[in-house]
Amino acid sequence: MPDPARQLQAIYAAGFDLESFERFPRAIGVRKGGCVALLEASPEGLRLIGEPGWRMGEVLGVLITLAGRKVFQAKSELVEATAERLEELRRFREELDELLAAGC
Numbered sequence: 818m819p820d821p822a823r824q825l826q827a828i829y830a831a832g833f834d835l836e837s838f839e840r841f842p843r844a845i846g847v848r849k850g851g852c853v854a855l856l857e858a859s860p861e862g863l864r865l866i867g868e869p870g871w872r873m874g875e876v877l878g879v880l881i882t883l884a885g886r887k888v889f890q891a892k893s894e895l896v897e898a899t900a901e902r903l904e905e906l907r908r909f910r911e912e913l914d915e916l917l918a919a920g921c
Contacts, residue, residue, distance in 0.1 A: 819862025828916050838875075841866070846877075851902065852909035853877050856917075863917055869910050871896055880906070 828847055829835055836846040844855040844866055854869035855877070871878040871889035878889030878896055880903075887898035896902075 818860065821858040821863050824863045824917065827919070828913070831912065831916055833913070840876075847913065848872060849909055849912075850905055852906050854909070854913060865913075865917070869906060869913065871898075871902060871906065 825835060825845065832849060834848045836848060838844060838846050838855070841855055844857050845863075847854050847856060851872050852869055853872045855866040856863045857866050868879065870880060873889065873891040873894055873896055876891040878891040878894070880898055881888060881890050883890070883895070887903070889896040889898055889902070
């Protein structure tokens with residue numbers, strides 16, 4: 818069974834920043850560039866809570882389609898989901914998935 822503390826060490830060593838969120842006291846935030854994801858400990862080690870998104874101030878903006886275009890939304894704030902941001906999010910998710918699957 819993966820040890821969440823060792824997983825966090827590996828995630829941090831891979832260049833991700835770790836942070837906590839008041840609204841999610843049982844979760845740990847992992848951030849790299851403009852991307853952020855929430856993780857929680859489970860019997861199988863760390864796992865994602867929901868989908869990674871874009872850091873918008875103190876919150877996570879989720880990727881949605883609005884009027885035929887992709888945007889990140891956090892409450893009433895919107896950020897355009899440009900090709901560059903979507904690529905950064907894809908790489909972020911891929912790297913985080915690999916680290917979590919490795920189990921450290």
